[in-house]
Amino acid sequence: MVVYSFYIFDRHTECVYVKSWMAADSPGAAPVLSASSDDAKLVFGTVFSLRNMVRKLGGDDDAFISYRTGQYKLHFYETPANLRFVMLTDTGSASMRNVLHQIYINLWVEYVVKNPLAPVEHKGGAGVNNELFELGLDQFIRGMM
C-alpha cells in the first residue's frame, strides 16, 4: 500500500495542512499532484461537491467515503466539528476511514488542539505543522506502508 498525499481542511474550508509522501522512490504510476496550492483547492472542491451530491442522492445519513480512478484512490473523512481529512493512496488499498479517524483523535486532537502554543484558528496552517504532529504523522503513515 502506498500513501501519496494527505490534506486537512478546517471549518472555514481553508486547507491548513498538506503533506506528500511522493519521494524519489515513488513509482511512475503515482498521480501527479504538484506542490502548488491550487491542488488543495481542487481537492476541496471535489470532496465538497461529491459529499453534497452523495447526501442529496442517498439522504443525510449517507456518507461519502472514497472514490477511485485508474491512478489513485481518494479517501474522505469528515469530523463532527466540520474538519475534513483527505488522503490519496494507490488503487489497491482498503478503506482508510479508520486511519483518518486515528489521525484525527491521536494526532490532531493531541498535538494541535491540546497544544498550548497552537492558535485556536489555524489561519494559513499556523500551529498545525508543529514538530510533534509532523513526526507522529510521518511515523504513522510509514508504519502502514
Add this chain to the structure above:
Amino acid sequence: MSLSPPMPPFNSTDPTASFLSSSALDFLLIELVPLAQRVTSQRDFPSSSSSSAATTQNPDNKHDSASSHHHRKSDSHHPPAADSLKKIDDEEHLDAVHLRLESQGYRVGQGLVERFSRDRPRFNDTLDVIKFLCKDLWSLVFGKNIDNLKTNHRGVYVLTDNAFRPFSRMSTETGSQAVLRAQPFLWFPCGIIRGALAALGISATVQAEVNELPAAIFQIKTIAAKP
C-alpha cells in the same frame, strides 16, 4: 479527584471525591496564559495602541510649530524611540502577566493544600512538606510525581519534572522559539507551589525554567524556616 482513571471501589477513602475530565484541566491551563495576557493588556495598559498613536502625534505637532526642518528630522528619529518605549512596555507587560498568573496560582495552591492535606498528620520539617508537594500535590495537578528532588540543605530545593504535563503536547514548527514561548506556562504552576508552601507555613520564592521541552525545573528558596 485525580487525573488517573478511577478504580472500581469509587471514593472508598474519600467520600466527597469527584472525577473530572483531565482534558478540562488541560484546556483551562492552556487558556489561562492568553487570558492573563488579554486581561493585563486591557486593564493595566488601557488603550496602549491609541496612547502610543497619541504620543507619536503630539511631538510632531510641537516640532511643526518650531521648524519644519526639525520635523522632518524627528520623523526619521521616531521609529527607534518608539521601539525602545515599546520594549519597556513589553517587559512591564510581561511582568504584569507574570504577577497575575502567579497570584492566581497562589490562591489555587492554598486551596488545594487545605483540601488534600486534611487527612494527614502535621509535617515535621520543610523536607516533609516538599516531599508532599513532589508526590501528592504534583500527581493531583499534573498526574505524575516529580522526577528528581535536590536540596543543598540550606533552604534551596530544585525539583525536576522530566515530562511536565502542560509541556507534553507543546510543540512548534522547527526553528521557532518554543522554549521562550513556553515560559509563561510555568508561572501559574509556580504560584501553585508558592501557595501550597505558604498554606503549610513556609514562605518561599519559586522560580521555574525550561531548557528543553517537555522538561521543567522549579527552584524553591525558602525565606525563613518554620520556627
